[in-house]
Amino acid sequence: QSVLTQPPSVSAAPGQRVTISCSGSSSNIGNNYVSWYQRLPGAAPKLLIYDNNKRPSGIPDRFSGSKSGTSATLGITGLQTGDEAEYYCGTWDSSLSAWVFGGGTKLTVL
Amino acid sequence: QLQLQESGPGLVKPSETLSLTCTVSGGSINSRSHYWGWVRQSPEKGLEWIGIISYAGNTNYNVSLKSRVSMSVDPSKSQFSLRLSSVTAADTAVYYCARIPLTGQGYYFDYWGQGTLVTVSS
Numbered sequence: 309q310s311v312l313t314q315p316p317s318v319s320a321a322p323g324q325r326v327t328i329s330c331s332g333s334s335s336n337i338g339n340n341y342v343s344w345y346q347r348l349p350g351a352a353p354k355l356l357i358y359d360n361n362k363r364p365s366g367i368p369d370r371f372s373g374s375k376s377g378t379s380a381t382l383g384i385t386g387l388q389t390g391d392e393a394e395y396y397c398g399t400w401d402s403s404l405s406a407w408v409f410g411g412g413t414k415l416t417v418l
Numbered sequence: 419q420l421q422l423q424e425s426g427p428g429l430v431k432p433s434e435t436l437s438l439t440c441t442v443s444g445g446s447i448n449s450r451s452h453y454w455g456w457v458r459q460s461p462e463k464g465l466e467w468i469g470i471i472s473y474a475g476n477t478n479y480n481v482s483l484k485s486r487v488s489m490s491v492d493p494s495k496s497q498f499s500l501r502l503s504s505v506t507a508a509d510t511a512v513y514y515c516a517r518i519p520l521t522g523q524g525y526y527f528d529y530w531g532q533g534t535l536v537t538v539s540s
Contacts, residue, residue, distance in 0.1 A: 340524055341525070358528070360524075412465070
């Protein structure tokens with residue numbers, strides 16, 4: 309059972325928009341910055357979003373992040389088949405003194 | 419382009435010690451602006467943070483693993499290492515090494531290795 313809660317799966321058609329939620333508590337998301345990672349099949353995780361809503365260079369602006377209270381959201385617009393992957397949120401948990409991740413969300417582009 | 423590569427045995431016997439090394443290329447491990455860390459992933463536990471180490475050897479471990487974990491860094495070889503003692507089948511996972519920049523407002527992992535599968539079995 310992960311500390312951060314994500315939906316196990318989401319799906320949408322090519323070109324559409326999808327959001328992935330990440331729910332936590334005041335000891336993690338509520339008082340710390342959130343990052344998001346994409347893991348393509350057979351590949352290493354890749355940083356998509358850091359500090360809640362910043363994109364590293366090279367990450368297209370189709371990917372966005374937001375945070376409100378104890379929840380965070382990853383948004384992906386203009387879905388492409390190449391976006392099919394698992395997506396993970398992560399942040400520091402001040403109570404556990406540990407970095408924690410969500411359980412991951414599998415995105416299917418229909 | 420920074421690259422990280424994990425190396426080490428893919429099979430470890432129960433009760434023995436798992437040892438992995440991460441080699442950093444395309445960038446310096448001697449940086450006050452970064453930490454280096456380990457994360458593992460298993461079907462049962464998902465992604466689990468193991469710990470981090472600075473180029474100077476300062477560490478921070480996951481308390482759930484603290485009694486069994488140790489990390490070290492060898493700047494001369496551009497490598498950092500993980501040792502996990504008294505392993506059980508529950509330690510079977512894909513182990514990733516990663517970099518943590520200290521330049522943002524929060525902590526995050528910006529570069530990851532490809533990962534290496536370690537199986538604990540007799």
